[in-house]
Amino acid sequence: MTRTEFCAGYPITPSSEIAEECSRRMPLIGGIYMQMEDELGSMAALIGAAWTGARSMTATSGPGFSLMMENIGYAAMTETPCVIVNIQRGGPSTGQPTMAAQGDMLQCRFGSHGDYSIIALCPSSVQEMFTLTAQAFNLADRYRVPVFLMADEIVGHMREKITVPDRVENVPRRELAKGVLPFYPEHDLVPGFATFGKGYGVHVTGLTHDERGYPCATNVRLHHNLVKRLVDKVENARHDVADYDIINPDAEQVFIAYGAPVRTVQQVLHDNPDKNVGFLRIRTVWPFPEFALAQFKNAQRFLVPELNFGQMAREIERYVNVPVVSIPKLGGDLHLPSELTAALGGWK
Amino acid sequence: MTFEDWFRKDRLPHIYCAGCGNGTIINCTLAAIDQMDWKKEETVFVSGIGCSSRAPGYIMTDSLHTTHGRALAFATGVKMANKKLHVVVFTGDGDLAAIGGNHFIHSCRRNIDITVVCMNNQIYGMTGGQGSPTTPQGCLSTTTPYGSAEPAFDLCELAIAAGANYVARWTSYHVKELERAVLAGLQTPGFSFVEAMTQCPTNFGRRNKFKQVADQVEFIKSHALLKVKRDRLVEEGKEVPSDMFVVGELARRNRPAMGVQ
Numbered sequence: 001m002t003r004t005e006f007c008a009g010y011p012i013t014p015s016s017e018i019a020e021e022c023s024r025r026m027p028l029i030g031g032i033y034m035q036m037e038d039e040l041g042s043m044a045a046l047i048g049a050a051w052t053g054a055r056s057m058t059a060t061s062g063p064g065f066s067l068m069m070e071n072i073g074y075a076a077m078t079e080t081p082c083v084i085v086n087i088q089r090g091g092p093s094t095g096q097p098t099m100a101a102q103g104d105m106l107q108c109r110f111g112s113h114g115d116y117s118i119i120a121l122c123p124s125s126v127q128e129m130f131t132l133t134a135q136a137f138n139l140a141d142r143y144r145v146p147v148f149l150m151a152d153e154i155v156g157h158m159r160e161k162i163t164v165p166d167r168v169e170n171v172p173r174r175e176l177a178k179g180v181l182p183f184y185p186e187h188d189l190v191p192g193f194a195t196f197g198k199g200y201g202v203h204v205t206g207l208t209h210d211e212r213g214y215p216c217a218t219n220v221r222l223h224h225n226l227v228k229r230l231v232d233k234v235e236n237a238r239h240d241v242a243d244y245d246i247i248n249p250d251a252e253q254v255f256i257a258y259g260a261p262v263r264t265v266q267q268v269l270h271d272n273p274d275k276n277v278g279f280l281r282i283r284t285v286w287p288f289p290e291f292a293l294a295q296f297k298n299a300q301r302f303l304v305p306e307l308n309f310g311q312m313a314r315e316i317e318r319y320v321n322v323p324v325v326s327i328p329k330l331g332g333d334l335h336l337p338s339e340l341t342a343a344l345g346g347w348k
Numbered sequence: 349m350t351f352e353d354w355f356r357k358d359r360l361p362h363i364y365c366a367g368c369g370n371g372t373i374i375n376c377t378l379a380a381i382d383q384m385d386w387k388k389e390e391t392v393f394v395s396g397i398g399c400s401s402r403a404p405g406y407i408m409t410d411s412l413h414t415t416h417g418r419a420l421a422f423a424t425g426v427k428m429a430n431k432k433l434h435v436v437v438f439t440g441d442g443d444l445a446a447i448g449g450n451h452f453i454h455s456c457r458r459n460i461d462i463t464v465v466c467m468n469n470q471i472y473g474m475t476g477g478q479g480s481p482t483t484p485q486g487c488l489s490t491t492t493p494y495g496s497a498e499p500a501f502d503l504c505e506l507a508i509a510a511g512a513n514y515v516a517r518w519t520s521y522h523v524k525e526l527e528r529a530v531l532a533g534l535q536t537p538g539f540s541f542v543e544a545m546t547q548c549p550t551n552f553g554r555r556n557k558f559k560q561v562a563d564q565v566e567f568i569k570s571h572a573l574l575k576v577k578r579d580r581l582v583e584e585g586k587e588v589p590s591d592m593f594v595v596g597e598l599a600r601r602n603r604p605a606m607g608v609q
Contacts, residue, residue: 006429032428037454041421044414044451048394048425051412052433056425074415196410196426197433199389203356203405205413214359215405215413 005031006049006056008042010064013097014153015087018059039064043071047080051204053173053195055137059085061153062095065104066111072146073112074206076230079183079191081140081173083133085149087156088307090332099332100153102259102307108148109286115227117234119241120148120286124262126160132283134168139241141173144190145234150285152307154260154334176200181211189233235287243283244292251278252300253344256316258282260334261305267337268344277344285312290319301325303343305335351378354388359406364399367553367561369520369546370467374403376523376544377436377465380530384434391434394423396448399474399548400440400467417448420455423462424607431609435462436534441482442472445501449481452503456510459538461607465530466503466541469548477551484591488555503543508599513538515599520546521569522595529597538605545572545593 007026009019019035026033032049036042039060046056060068065086075082090096091103104111108120119139123129133149140147176182176192182202185191191211194200207215208223216222234241247269248254255265255277262281269279278296282289293302293316301323304313310326317324327343329335355378364370381391391409395401397416404411414422419437427435444452444466455462471489472478479489479496482503486495507515514536516529526544533540547553547564558564573589575596581588 006425008425034424034428036421036424037450040418041424041451041454044418044421045425045428047414048412048422048427049429050425051410052426052430054429056429070415071418194410196392197389197430201388201408201410203411203413205405206415207413 005029006034006046006054007031008034008036008045008049008056008058010036010039010042010060012039012061012064014089014156015059015061015064015085017156018085018087039067040071043068043075043084046082047071047075047078050080050082051196055081055141057083057085057137059087061087061089061097062091062104063093065107069107069111073114073116075146076112076116076118077114077206078204079144079230080146081144081193082146083136083140083149084146085133085151088150088152090330096332098153100260100307100334101330101332102150102152102261102311105150105285105308105311108150115231117231118146118148118286119143119234119284120150121243121283122150122258122285123155123283124259124281125155126158127162128283129155130162130164135243138169138171142171142190143233143237144193148286150259152260153332182213183209184211185229185233189229189236238287238289239291241284241287242289242292244289245279245281246292246295247279247281248275248277249295250298251276251296252298254278254280254296254299254302255340256280256282256302256304256312257306258285258312259307261307264305264335264337264340268340271337271341288312288315293319303327303340305329305340307334349382351375351382354378354381354407354409356406356408362406363402365550367547367549368399369469369544369548369565370399370403372520372523373465373467373526373544373546374406374438376527377438377530378407379527380534381436383531384534386434390432391436392426393436393438394419394426395438396443397474398440398443398472399469400438401443403438417443417446418451419443420448420451420462420464424455424458424460427460427462427607431461431607434534437462437464439464439466440473441466441468441470441503442480445481445503452506453510456507456512456539456541459511459513459603459605461537461539461605463530463533463540464542466543467546468503468543469546469552470500471548471552473548473551477555487552489552504541504594504598507539507541511539511603512541512599513601513603513605514540516541516597517543517545517593517595519568519572519595520544521565522572525595532597532600536600537608538603
C-alpha cells in the first residue's frame, strides 16, 4: 500500500510557493495538503498525520517558525518523524519578508524549551534543495526526529537547472516489533514506530513517559534517561548524518559556509586558482560536524561568512584553538566576492 | 464487550479527585462508543492539556495526548491522513475555548469528521483553579478573587455558528442523555460537538459555596434548562433565566463534511 504523504501549510513569504505547489501536486499523487488556521495548527496536523504512518512536512519562514516551536518540542519528545522547511528571511519579528537571512540557525537547534537534539540540513542550490529534501525525510524516519531544511530566501527563489534521478532512495520507517514496548529503544537508541491503526494501542504524550508511553512526570531518573536518549540518539549519529565537502585541506585560511553564502565562497575560490584558500562546505549543519575542522591541519584561522551575526561561527569557536572570524551580512544581500577576498587579504 | 473493556487496567489509579465529574463523562463516552461496534485498532483518542485531556491515557486504543489547545489540529492531521480511523477528542473549557479557540472555530468550519467531548468544569482545574473563559460572571477563582468580571463563553452557540454538524449539551448528572448525545455525535458525519457541564469540587466547588459534591451536581441539574422549555419560553415571549444554560440537542444538520470515508 502506498503511504499517504501529508503537507500542512500556512501562507508566509517567502515560503508560500511550497504550499502552493503542495496544494496542486499532493492530490495528484494521492497525498493530502491541508492549509491550517495558523502555524501552530500546521505543525500539530503534520505530527498527527505522521503517527498514521504518513511522511509529513510543512514549510514556513521566520514568524511562522517561531509559532511552530512548541509543537517542534512535542515532536522531539514524542519522537515523531517530520520535516520542517524554513525559507529564512530577515528578522527579528516581521523583519524583511522578501529578503534572505540565516538568522534562525540557533532557533532551529534550541528554539523549543528543554534539552533535545535535531538534524538540520542547509541547501545552497536548487539541486540540493531537491536532494536534501529527500534526504530529510529519510533521516526523519531513520532517527525519529524533526529534520529541518534550513534554506533561505535566495535559495528558495533561485532558478537553476537540476537533474531529477529516475529513483530517489526511500528508507522506510522501522516499524515496532510485536511484543516490544512502544518506547523501548533499540541498539541505536531509536525505538520502532508504533503506527496508529495497526493495533499497537500506543499512548503518545509530551509528558515525560516510560517505555510503555505512560506519563511518569515526577520520576527524576526516568526523565534524565529519557532526555539523554533523545539527545544521544542524534548526537551519536553525527558521523553517519554528516554531509560536507573539504576543498584545499592544506590551506592556512579556511572559509566555512552553508546555504547561500556557499555560492560566494565558490566564486572566490574560482577566481583564485592557487590552492592557498581552504573551504569547508557544510550541508548537515546540526549536529555540527566538528570532526571536519580537524582535517584542515595547517589552518591558522577560519572565516565564516553568514547572513547573520555569527550564529554558526560561535559554534565553531567551541572546537578550534585558532581565530574564528565571523563575516556577518544582514539586510538580504549575499556577500560580494570582493568582500570575502578583502577578508582574506587583511590577514598576515 | 462492555465499555469497561476499553480501559487500560494497568493505568489505575487515575489522577482525578474524589467527586470529579470527568470519570462519569468518560464512562458515557465509552458506553456510546461501545454501541458503535468500532474496533479498538480503528479508534484514536486525541486530547490537549488539562484534567479532561488525561482521559485518553486511560483508554486502550492508540492515543495522542498533545499540547495545550492543539488537540483539534492534531486530530485533523490524524483524520485526514487516515480516514479509516475514528477520531474522538477529549478536551476541556480552558483547552478548547481559550488557548485552542481558533482551532475549534476552524474545525467546526471544516466540519471535519471527528467527535469532540468537552468537559466544561468552568475552571482551570489542573493548574489550581484559575478563571477560564466559561467561568460564570461573578464566580470566584484563584485569578478572579473579586468575582469574574468577564462574560462566559457559550461554546455550543459558537460551534453552531461556526458550522458543526452536530451540537449538544448535557451534564454529568444527565448520564443517559449524555451517552445518547455522544452516540448521536459519533453517528453523525462531520464535526460533532458534545459539551458536558461537570463539577470540579476541588477547584470550583469549594471556592463557590458548594460544601458537598452533591450540592454542585444539584446546582448544575437545577440550572439546566431543557431546549424544548427554552423554545417554549421564547415562543411565549417570556424571559429566559440568565443564570441557566440550555441542554439538549442543539443542532443536527447535514453540511458538507471533510474526512468522511
